[in-house]
Amino acid sequence: MFPRGEKNEAYQEVFTGISYLAPLVDESLPVSVSHVTFEPKARNHWHIHDGGYQILLVTEGEGWYQEEGQPARHLKAGDVVVTHDFVKHWHGATRSSWFSHIAITAGTPLWLEAVSDEQYEVTE
Template sequence: MAKHEEVKNGVIFPVGEKNDAFAQFFVGQSYLQTLVADPKVNVGVGNVTFEPGCRNNWQIHRDGFQILLVTGGEGWYQEEGKTAQFLKAGDVIVTHDGVKHWHGATKDSWFEHIAITAGKPEWLESVSDELFDSLED
């Protein structure tokens, strides 16, 4: 049984539907509940839930930023050239414009965060199994 099973039902906001629209940019299953999608606001806000082992591809935010507010479970965040950071509920990550990074669940835990995103992401290659499997929580 995976750790933090309660996350799969949503911690603060609903889990949402399977994230099929962005599935090509993830390894494993994620879920997305859009919280703010107002065309008059230049920021998108979504509740993203990751099944154990799920992570998104490397990405760069252009002309913007991304803020992650971790609400449940255990996960990873890594910027290119830096050591991966272990994440748990209450952690906050700020990714600045032009920084290559990825984030997702640990191998054995559900993970959820609120993503506040301005600008457009440039999706890149997937995080290799070799890199992911080398992380220790």
């Protein structure tokens, strides 16, 4: 439905595994809208959104979303996640499935530490 995009080299240092990024709107807007695709086991680092929020609209596959101190939430196509300002979280694919979502993001993402293999393995 949406393009996979190019290999996500611009943000590779804050992702574990391989992901793809397809911006969907003009960068001059005060909000970013992108289609993000994760290969199996790929995930982004823990992060927060400073002065904004993030909405994830899951389009394909299966993935995980976790807020700090909470159990991971299993995601599938049609699920919606809303992350509020300054909530530490991560998201990515399951071990056996590709995972794609539309990310609608306002504010500045502040990237933190990687999700360790030990943290990730608890999700399944």
